[in-house]
Amino acid sequence: xxxxxxxxxxxxxxxxxxxxxxxxALEEIQTRYRYLPxxxxxxxxxRLDVPLSQAYAVATFYNxxxxxxxxxxxxxxxxxxxxxxxxxxxVLDHIETKLGLKAGETSHDHMFSLETVxxxxxxxxxxxxxxxxEYSGQMNAKKSDTLLRRIFRAExxxxxx
Amino acid sequence: xxxxxxxxxLNAWRAELIKSYAPDRPLITVCGGTGCRVYGSExxxxxxxxxxxxxxxxxxxxxxxxxxxxxxxxxxGPLVVIRPQGTMYTHVKVGDVPEIVTAIAEGKIVExxxxxxxQTDEVIQNEDIVPFYKNQQRVxxxxxxxxxxxxxDEYIALxxxxxxxxxxxxxxxxxxxxxxxxxxxxxxxxxGFPTGLKWELCRNQPGDIKYVICNADEGDPGAYMDRxxxxxxxxxxxxxxxxxxxxxxxxxxxxxxxxxxxxxxKHLIHAISQAExxxxxxxxxxxxxxxxxxxxxxxxxxxxxxxxxxxxxxxxGHVGEPRxxxxxxxxxxxxxxxxxxxxxxxxxxxPIIIDKGSDWYSSIGTETSKGTMIFSIVGNINxxxxxxxxxxxxLHELIYDIGGGIPNNKAFKAAQIGGPSGGxxxxxxxxVPIDYKxxxxxxxxxxxxxxxxxxxxxxxxxxxxYFMKFTQEESCGKCVPxxxxxxxxxxxxxxxxxxxxxxxxxxxxxxxxxAIKLSSLCGLGQTAPNPVxxxxxxxxxxxxxxILEKTCPAKVCKGLITYAIVxxxxxxxxxxxxxxxxxAITGAKQEVHVIDPELCNRCGLCMSLCKxxxxxxx
Ligand SMILES: Cc1cc2nc3c(=O)[nH]c(=O)nc-3n(C[C@H](O)[C@H](O)[C@H](O)COP(=O)(O)O)c2cc1C
Ligand code: FES
Numbered sequence: 001x002x003x004x005x006x007x008x009x010x011x012x013x014x015x016x017x018x019x020x021x022x023x024x025a026l027e028e029i030q031t032r033y034r035y036l037p038x039x040x041x042x043x044x045x046x047r048l049d050v051p052l053s054q055a056y057a058v059a060t061f062y063n064x065x066x067x068x069x070x071x072x073x074x075x076x077x078x079x080x081x082x083x084x085x086x087x088x089x090x091v092l093d094h095i096e097t098k099l100g101l102k103a104g105e106t107s108h109d110h111m112f113s114l115e116t117v118x119x120x121x122x123x124x125x126x127x128x129x130x131x132x133x134e135y136s137g138q139m140n141a142k143k144s145d146t147l148l149r150r151i152f153r154a155e156x157x158x159x160x161x
Numbered sequence: 162x163x164x165x166x167x168x169x170x171l172n173a174w175r176a177e178l179i180k181s182y183a184p185d186r187p188l189i190t191v192c193g194g195t196g197c198r199v200y201g202s203e204x205x206x207x208x209x210x211x212x213x214x215x216x217x218x219x220x221x222x223x224x225x226x227x228x229x230x231x232x233x234x235x236x237x238g239p240l241v242v243i244r245p246q247g248t249m250y251t252h253v254k255v256g257d258v259p260e261i262v263t264a265i266a267e268g269k270i271v272e273x274x275x276x277x278x279x280q281t282d283e284v285i286q287n288e289d290i291v292p293f294y295k296n297q298q299r300v301x302x303x304x305x306x307x308x309x310x311x312x313x314d315e316y317i318a319l320x321x322x323x324x325x326x327x328x329x330x331x332x333x334x335x336x337x338x339x340x341x342x343x344x345x346x347x348x349x350x351x352x353g354f355p356t357g358l359k360w361e362l363c364r365n366q367p368g369d370i371k372y373v374i375c376n377a378d379e380g381d382p383g384a385y386m387d388r389x390x391x392x393x394x395x396x397x398x399x400x401x402x403x404x405x406x407x408x409x410x411x412x413x414x415x416x417x418x419x420x421x422x423x424x425x426x427k428h429l430i431h432a433i434s435q436a437e438x439x440x441x442x443x444x445x446x447x448x449x450x451x452x453x454x455x456x457x458x459x460x461x462x463x464x465x466x467x468x469x470x471x472x473x474x475x476x477x478g479h480v481g482e483p484r485x486x487x488x489x490x491x492x493x494x495x496x497x498x499x500x501x502x503x504x505x506x507x508x509x510x511x512p513i514i515i516d517k518g519s520d521w522y523s524s525i526g527t528e529t530s531k532g533t534m535i536f537s538i539v540g541n542i543n544x545x546x547x548x549x550x551x552x553x554x555x556l557h558e559l560i561y562d563i564g565g566g567i568p569n570n571k572a573f574k575a576a577q578i579g580g581p582s583g584g585x586x587x588x589x590x591x592x593v594p595i596d597y598k599x600x601x602x603x604x605x606x607x608x609x610x611x612x613x614x615x616x617x618x619x620x621x622x623x624x625x626x627y628f629m630k631f632t633q634e635e636s637c638g639k640c641v642p643x644x645x646x647x648x649x650x651x652x653x654x655x656x657x658x659x660x661x662x663x664x665x666x667x668x669x670x671x672x673x674x675x676a677i678k679l680s681s682l683c684g685l686g687q688t689a690p691n692p693v694x695x696x697x698x699x700x701x702x703x704x705x706x707x708i709l710e711k712t713c714p715a716k717v718c719k720g721l722i723t724y725a726i727v728x729x730x731x732x733x734x735x736x737x738x739x740x741x742x743x744x745a746i747t748g749a750k751q752e753v754h755v756i757d758p759e760l761c762n763r764c765g766l767c768m769s770l771c772k773x774x775x776x777x778x779x
Contacts, residue, residue, distance in 0.1 A: 021478030023461065027420075054480075061480045061637070063462030064420055081383030081577070081613045082539035084627050093764050097742045118464070118631070120421060121385035122199045123537065124235030124545035135199040141766040145740075 003037045012040075012047045022048050022058055026065060034070045071106045071113035073151055075099075076130040080119030083126035087140060091127050092116065094141040098148050111155065164440040167448040168326035171317070178318035185245040187224045189213075189265075190306060191253075192240040194231025194392055195385070195424055201254070202228075202239035208258040209241075224265060230393015230428075232306040233547035234293050237276065242288050242306060249288040250274040279543055279565055296562045298525065299549045300533045301509050305393035310428050313435040316396040322441060324515035328404050329449045332515075334364065337408035341511065343519035345531030350376055350467075350504030351582065351608050351684070353530075353597050356511075359501060363409045363491040366499035371411040374476070374495070374502040375402055377418040377425070378460050378467035381580030382631065384611035386535040386547050387505035391418070391425035394509070395432035399455060401508035403446065404515060406453045409501050414455040417472050420462060430457060464581075464635035468683050469494075469502045471637070482639045483683035504609065506535060527553035530596035534610055538564045541571065541616035550595075557591040560614060571616040575699070579608025581628045581635075582688030584695030585621070604695040606688070620717035621700040622707050626654040628692035632685060643686030646677035650693060659720035662708030671697065716778045719763040723779055728753045730775035737767035737776065 008029060015025035022044060029040045036059050045052040059065045077083075077092045096102055099112050106113040122128050125137025129144060136147060165171045191197075191206040209226040224243075232240050237251035243265060250261060250271065257274060264271045276285045278292060285291050288306075299305075308315050316322070328337055342357030363371060375398060379387040391398060402414050418426055433455055436442040444452045458476050465471045466481040473495050475481035494500025510532060514522045523531045530552040536559060539545050543565030550559060556576060560566065567573050575585040578595075584605035586593070593599050597607050615624060633647040650673055653666050674690030681687045697704060706712050713721040726746075733751040745761040748754030756767070756776075768776040 023475070023478050027459065027461065057480050058478075061463060065461065079382075081381075081580070081611070081627070082545070085540040085613060085615060085619060085624075090765050090769075093762075094742065094766060097762070097764065117421065118380075119382035119385065121195045121388045122235075123383055123385065123539040124196050124238065125199050126539070128199070137199050140769050141764060142769050145766075 003039050004033075005039055005043070007032075008037070008040045009043055009047070012044050016047050022050055022055060023062075026055075026059060030065050035066045035068055038067075068106060069110060071110050073111060073132055073155075074113045074115065074130075076115045076117045077103070078118070078120050078122075078126065078128040078130075079116045080123065080126070082119070082123035083128055086126045088127035090141055091129065091139050091144050095129075095144055095148065098145070111157075164438070165447060166440065168330045171322060171326055171447060175317050175320075175323070178314055182315065182318040187265075188244040189224050189226045189261075190229045190232075190242045190244065191226065192230075192232045192238060192306070193228035194235070194238075194389055195422075196231065196235035197238035197240060198424075200238045200252070204255050205239050205241065205253050205258060208255045209262070212258050212262050224262075227309050229308055230305045230310045231389035231547065233302060233389070233549075234291070234544065235547070236543070236545040247288045248286055249276060249291060251276050293544045293546065293548070293563055293565065296558065297549050298533055298551050300513055300525070301390060301397075301506060301535060302393075302547065302549045304397075305389065308394055310393050310395055311431055313396060313432070313439060316394070320516065321396055321512075322400055324512035325400050325403055325441070326447065327515060328407060329447055329451065334408045334410065337404060337515070338364065340519050341408070341514060344514045344522040345519075345526070346507065346510055346514060346522070347530065347532075347597070348504055349506035349510070349534070349609060351579075351606070353607060356503060356507055359491060359503070360405060360409050362489075363411075363499050363501040366492060368499055370413075370498045371409055372495045372498060372500040373402055373406045373409060373411045373414040374469075374472065374500060375414065375416040375505060375508050376467060376469070376472060376502055377416055377422075377505050378472060379419055379422075379505075379609070380464035380467040380635075381582075381609055381611040383539050383613050384537045384580060384609055386537050386610055388419075388422050388425050389547055390505050390509050391422070392428050395425075395429045396436065397509045397512055398429075398505055399432055399436055399442070401511035402455060403442065403453055404511050405501065405503065405508065407451055411501065412452050412454070414453065415458050415476055415495075416455060417458045417460055417466070417476060419460045426457065426459065433457070463637070464631075465637045465683070465685050468685060471683070472502065473500065480637075482637045483685075485682060506609075525551045527594065527596045529598055530607075534595070534607065536610045536612045538612050538614065540577075540614040541567055541619070542614040543568050553594045553596050555592050555594055556586060559595065559612070560591070564614065567614065567616050571618060573614065574617050574619055575615045575621065575624075575696075577605075577613040577615065577624070577628075577692065578611070579606040579691075580611040581631050582606060582684065582691055583608045583611070584691045585615070585624070585699065587699040604691070604698055606691070618715055618717070620658075620713055620715035621696045621703045622654065622713075623658055623715075623717050625693045625696040626651070626658055629654055629689070632689040636685060636689070640680075640682035640686060642677045642680040643682065643689065646673055646681075647686070647689050649673055650677070650690065654693070657704065657707045658713075658718040660707070660711050660718070661720070662704075662711075664708065666708055667697065667701065667704055670694075722763060723758050724756050724761055724763060724765070724767065725758075725777055725779060726754050726756055727775045727777050730773045732773055732775075734773070736770050736772075740766055740770055742766065 041055045045055040101114045103116045127139045206228045241250040241253045346356045347353040471481040471483040490500040535549045577585045629651045633651045638644045731753045738746040743762045
C-alpha cells in the first residue's frame, strides 16, 4: 500500500501550528486512513518533538488507534454488558467462524476486519453489530449470517461453498 | 440570536420567547436519541416533516414536528409523542406516518401503535401514565422529550440559563457553594463525593489559574445516561459548568467525551458555539466581570481514562495512566493547577438546585443520599431504558414497576449494579433501598447507574468472567496488583468455565481479589474484583457446580455443555445440518439427525434455527 507521506505530514503540520497535541494529530490521521502508518508515528514524533517511544505508547494505549490497516468491510460486534447478556458472544463466535478471523484481526486480502466494541449506547436493541458504520440490532447467529451473506454476495464471494 | 449583554436582557428575551413556546401548542415530538436512530427514527422524523409540509392530505395541520433527545423508553423506539395531549406511539415506522397525521387532524388515535402494558394487557394512550414513566421522578431528564437540543432558544424559553442569571445577579461564589453544599448533592460519577465540598476545596486553593472538567467518558459498558443528557439537553450541562466555574474561580473548562458518542459530541459542539454567540460563554458573560470558555476533548477509547487523574493525563496529551492521590486534582490537576472534575449528571443537577433551591432538592431522596439517580436498566428486562428515580427506592420497584419485569416468563436471578466496578444483588435483597450506604453493605456500589438484569439463563460464573475480562483488558498496566492480579483471576475463571476448575480455585479467587482491592493504585483495580467477590458471596453453589460437578447449571459455559438432537421431535428437515458451520450434524431427509460432539463447536446456531424444539443442551 502506498503511504501518502506528504498528506500525513500536512496533517501533522496543521496540528502543530494549532498547538495541538500528539493525540489530536494521531486522531486526525486515524480518522483519515483508519490506521496509523509507521511513517506517521515517526513524522509526528519528529515534528511535535516527542520521543518516538511516547508516540508508540499513545498509539498502542488507546483503543481508537490501530497500527494495522483495516479491511474494506469492518464488522464491530458490541460486547458491552447489555449485549453480552442478550447473546453477543454467540453472535461473535459465529462471525468469527464464518470469516475465519478472530476479533481484532483483518483478513490477508484486506477485505474484512472484525472488531469488538464496548457499549454503543443502544443497549435496548442488543446485541448490536455495526457493519461499515451502519447499526443492526437484535442480532443472533442466524441474522448475522444474513448480514454477512449480503456482503459476500456484493463482493462476489461465496463463503458457504 | 445575538449577544446578550445583561441578565435583564436575557430575561426579557425569555419572556418574548415564551409567547411563541406555549407549552400547550400542538407538537409532534420524535425521539432522536441514539437508540431510536438505530430503529430508524430519522426517517420517521423526515416523513413527518414531508407529510405535514406537503399536505398531500385532505386536512391541514398546524402541528410542528420536532426531533428531540432520548425519551428514555428505548425498548419501544422509535417513539413519537403528540402534544399537548401526550399520546405516545411506539415502534413507529415511516409507513405509519400518514395514518398518524390523519388521525391527529381528525382528532382520532391510532390504536395499534399505542403502548400495551405487558403485565395487564391494558392499552395505554398517555405517556404520563405508562408505568415506565409514571413511577419515575424526572428532574434531570425532564426536558429531554420536549427540547430540540440544537436550539438554545428552546432551552431558554423553558427556563434555561435562569439559574445562571440568578447567580450572576445576586450570588457570590461562596453563596453558590453554600447552596450546593446544602442541597446534599453527591458526585454522580461513582465515588459519591459531596459536590459542594469539592468545589470549596478547589476554590480555597491558592493560584489564579483553575480549571473545571466535565467527565463525559462514561466507560461502564451498558450505561448511557450521560450520553442521553448530552444529546438531549447539552445546554444544561454547560449551564452547570458555568455556574460551577464561577463558584470555583475557573475561567477555562473542558468536556472530556467518548469518541464513541458522535451525536453527543455534535450536539455539545453546537451548544457551545450557540452559547458563545449569545454571550453566555466567553468574555464578560451577560455583561458581568466574569469570563469562562469551554473546550471539548475527545477520549480515544480507554475505560481507565474515566478515572480523574488518568483523564487529566489524557487531556495533557499523555498516555491515560492514573497517578497516586494525594495530591487530589483540586490541589494539583490539569498542568499542575487546581482542577475540579465532576460527572455529567452532577453538572446537570446544578442549575436545577440553584433554580428550585437546595431545600427542594434535598427533600428528594434519603437521609444520607439526596436527589435523583438515573439508571440505565438493560439486559434481561422488558423495558430497557433510562429511568430517573429518587434515591432510596427499592430495586424491586425499579425492576418490576418501571422495568416491567423479566421477559419470556423467566425468573430474575441477579442485578449487577455499578458496572464492572460493582457487584450483583440477588433476589433475596430486592427490597433493599438503593442508596450509597445500603448498596455498599451488600457488596455492590451505586456507581454511575448501570443496572444490568440477569435472568435464570445467565451463568453467574460466566458473568463474573465477563467483567473480569473487561477490567483485565482495560487495566492500564501501571501497577502490578491490577495488571497481574486481574490476569490471574481471569485465567482462573476461564479455567473454571472450561471445566478445568480445581478445588482450591474459589479460595484463590477470594485471596487474590482481596489483595488487588487493597493494593491497586486507582479505582479500577480497587474495584475490579467486586463482580467476582459478590457472585461468590451469593452464587457460590454455581462456582462449585462448575468446579466439582463439572456442570454449568445455566447451560452457558461451552466447555461444560453438549448439544444433542431430541429424536422424537426431529422431522429430518436438514436445516440445522445445512447450516452447521463445523459440519458436525449428519443425517438425511426425513431421518433423525445426529450431532457429533467432537466436531460441534457449541455455537448454538442449530438451536436458534430449529423450528421443532428438536435440539437440546445438556
Ligand atoms: C476506572 C474508573 C473509571 C471511571 N469512569 C468514570 C466515568 O466514566 N465517568 C465519571 O463521571 N466518572 C468516572 N470515574 C470517577 C472519576 O474518577 C471521578 O470520581 C468523577 O468524575 C468525579 O465526579 P463526581 O464527583 O461528579 O462524581 C471513574 C473512576 C475510575 C476509577
Ligand atoms: S451493551 Fe451493546 S449497545 Fe450497550
